[in-house]
Amino acid sequence: MRIASIDIGTNSLILLVVQIMGDKITPIYEEVNEPRLGYGYGKTGEISDIRVQKAIEYINKYIRITQDYNVDSIKCCGTEIFRKAKNGKQISQTISRVCGLPVKIISAEEEARMTYMGAISDLADKNNPLVIDIGGGSTELIDKNGVYKSISFPIGAVNLTEEVSINLPLSLPMKRLLRKRILEAISEKKFERKRRKIIGVGGTITTIAAYLQDLDEYIPEKIHNFVIKSEDLGRVISQFEKNNLQQLKKKIVFAPNRADILPAGTYILLELLRLYNAHQITVSERGLRWGIIINEQK
Numbered sequence: 136m137r138i139a140s141i142d143i144g145t146n147s148l149i150l151l152v153v154q155i156m157g158d159k160i161t162p163i164y165e166e167v168n169e170p171r172l173g174y175g176y177g178k179t180g181e182i183s184d185i186r187v188q189k190a191i192e193y194i195n196k197y198i199r200i201t202q203d204y205n206v207d208s209i210k211c212c213g214t215e216i217f218r219k220a221k222n223g224k225q226i227s228q229t230i231s232r233v234c235g236l237p238v239k240i241i242s243a244e245e246e247a248r249m250t251y252m253g254a255i256s257d258l259a260d261k262n263n264p265l266v267i268d269i270g271g272g273s274t275e276l277i278d279k280n281g282v283y284k285s286i287s288f289p290i291g292a293v294n295l296t297e298e299v300s301i302n303l304p305l306s307l308p309m310k311r312l313l314r315k316r317i318l319e320a321i322s323e324k325k326f327e328r329k330r331r332k333i334i335g336v337g338g339t340i341t342t343i344a345a346y347l348q349d350l351d352e353y354i355p356e357k358i359h360n361f362v363i364k365s366e367d368l369g370r371v372i373s374q375f376e377k378n379n380l381q382q383l384k385k386k387i388v389f390a391p392n393r394a395d396i397l398p399a400g401t402y403i404l405l406e407l408l409r410l411y412n413a414h415q416i417t418v419s420e421r422g423l424r425w426g427i428i429i430n431e432q433k
Contacts, residue, residue, distance in 0.1 A: 136154070136155045136156075136207050137152065137153065137154055137155070137163070137204060137205060137206045137207050138152075138153055138155060138206065138207060138208050138209075138210070138428050138431065139151065139152045139153070139197075139201045139204075139206045139208070139209045139210070140209070140210050140211070140212070140424045140425075140427040140428050141194065141197055141209065141210070141211040141212070141236075141424075142212060142214070142422075142423045142424040142427065143172070143190065143194075143211065143212065143213045143214065143217070143230075143238065144172075144214050144215065144216070144270055144271055144272075144423075145171075145172060145173035145176075145214070145215050145216040145270055145271030145272035145273075145291060145293055145294075146169055146171050146172075146173060146270070146271030146272075146291075146292065146293050146338065146396065147167055147168070147169050147271070147338055148167070148168050148169070148170055148190055148193050148194070148197075149165070149166070149167050149424050150164070150165065150166045150167075150197040150200065150201075150424075151164075151165050151424040151425065151428065152164040152165070152200070152201060152204050152206060153428055155428075155432065160256075160425075160428065160429070160432075163204060164200065164204060165355065165424075166197065166200070167338075168193045169392050169393070170186055170189040170190040170192075170193055171186060171189075171271070171293065172186045172187070172190055172216045172226075173215075173216045173271050173272045173291075173293045173294060174186055174293065174297075175297075176216065176219070176220060176272070176294065177294055177297050177298060178297075180220065180221050181220050181221050181222045182216060182217075182220045182222055182223065182226045187226055187229065187230070190230065191230060191233055191234060194211070194230060194234045194236065195234055198234060198235075198236060209236060210239075210427050210428070210431060211236050211237065211238050211239065212238070212239050212240075212241045212246075212423070212427055213227050213238050213239065213240045213241070214240075214241060214246050214270070214423070215243075215246075215270060215271075215272045215273050215291075216271070216272055217238075217240045218240060218242075218243065219272065223240065224240065227239075227240050243275075243285065243287055244283070244285065246275075246423060247268075247275055247277045247283060247285035247287075248277075248283045248426070248430075249423055249426030249427055249429070249430050250266065250268050250275065250277060250336060250422050250423045250426055251266050251277045251279060251283060251426070252425070252426040252429045252430060253336075253419075253421045253422045253423055253424065253425030253426030253427075253429060254266045254268075254277075254334050254336045254419040254421055254422055254425075254426075255334060255419070256421055256425055256426075256429055257421070258334075262331075262332075263278070263279060263280055263331060264331060264332040264333065264334050265277070265278055265331060265332070265333045265334070265411070266278075266333075266334045266335075266336065266419075267333060267334070267335045267336070267337075267340075267404070267407055267416065268335075268336045268337050268422065268423075269291065269292060269335070269336075269337040269338075269339045269340060269400050269403050269404060270291045270292070270337055271291045271292055271293035271294070271338075271396070272289075272291040272293060272294050273287050273288060273289055273290065273291045273294075274287070274288045274290055274291055274321075274403055274407070275287050275288075276288075276407075288320045288321050289320060290316070290317060290320045290321075290399075290403060291399075291400075291403075292338070292339050292393075292396040292397070292399045292400035292403070293396055293399075295313070295316065295317070295399040295400075295403070296395060296396045296398070296399040298316065299312050299313060299316055299399075301313070301395070301398055301399060303375060303378060303379050303380045303382075303383060303395075303398070304375065304376055304377060304378060304379060305372075305375045305376050305398060310376075310402075313398070313399065313402045314402065314406065317402055317403055317406045318406060321406060321407065321410060332417060333408075333411065333413050333415075333416045333417065334416070334417050334418075334419050335363070335404070335416040335417065335418055335419065336418075336419045336421070336422035336423075337400075337422065338390070338393060338400070339393075339396075339397060339400025339401060339403070339404060340363070340400075340404060340416070340418055341353075341358050341418060341420060342387060342389075342390050342393050342397060342400075343363055343367075343368070343371055343397075343401060343404070344357075344358045344361040344363060344418045345357070345358055345387070345389050345390070346371060346374075346386065346387055347361075347363065347367050347370065347371070348361065350389055351388055351389065352388075352389050353389040353390065355420045358418055358420045359418065359419065359420035359421070360417060360418065360419075361417070361418045362415050362416070362417050362418070363404075363415060363416050363417075363418060364414060364415045365405075365408050365409075365413070365414050365415065368401060368404065368405050368408075371401055372398075372401060372402075372405070374386055375397075375398045375401070380394055380395055383397070404416070
């Protein structure tokens with residue numbers, strides 16, 4: 136049996152096609168694009184028509200790909216931006232109608248649960264790790280100790296970039312402003328600060344992992360289970376201080392369109408590691424798109 140999932144986020148739109156045989160799930164094809172549905176949301180409170188059209192183009196492309204792979208079913212989920220935007224429900228209905236594929240707007244609780252399921256799905260030790268998901272419009276901390284619990288912060292790589300008008304190279308005042316805004320958002324809510332494994336998902340974290348390995352292309356097998364140490368982030372941040380946007384794009388040739396939002400996402404990660412007195416985070420190349428499929432098997 137073959138199943139596909141489509142994860143429509145604030146920044147990214149991700150396709151995963153898998154083969155299922157018994158309890159074994161084998162990835163066949165993955166693709167990520169960035170229509171940035173959340174771009175401009177901070178000013179209007181809505182998803183713009185231009186961004187919707189770009190998302191529709193990608194979804195139609197994904198549908199054709201699933202047809203080529205003889206997929207039996209497709210599950211398509213809309214996340215944070217659809218929940219927040221004034222026209223989120225209307226946009227989901229438009230995409231469903233135009234593409235002929237139902238888009239389910241999942242709740243924050245559903246998103247957290249399925250992201251956690253995906254992130255830890257191939258861990259040998261599933262002893263209650265903490266999962267950090269840095270998205271475009273929000274950041275989630277997800278815990279499971281008998282039941283799933285999540286904390287959501289209203290900052291993500293896209294909306295924080297827009298809010299503080301990040302320009303590269305980063306100046307000292309800009310770095311201070313970034314840190315101030317992040318600390319305001321994360322200071323009041325946190326899980327217990329006990330030592331345990333921390334897993335990270337999302338485009339910011341996977342991009343950092345690829346950069347630290349000097350990859351010229353995005354190779355999932357090299358990203359998955361890569362360990363980012365807290366001191367490694369200094370190497371990444373130094374690039375924001377020395378390079379303008381075009382120069383940074385050349386440093387991350389595997390994801391140049393993410394260059395403008397990478398500083399915000401990186402600083403969010405840095406402050407979360409400090410919050411938990413953590414010295415490292417293990418990267419999971421899996422996340423919501425995997426959780427959507429795993430959830431269907433339960």
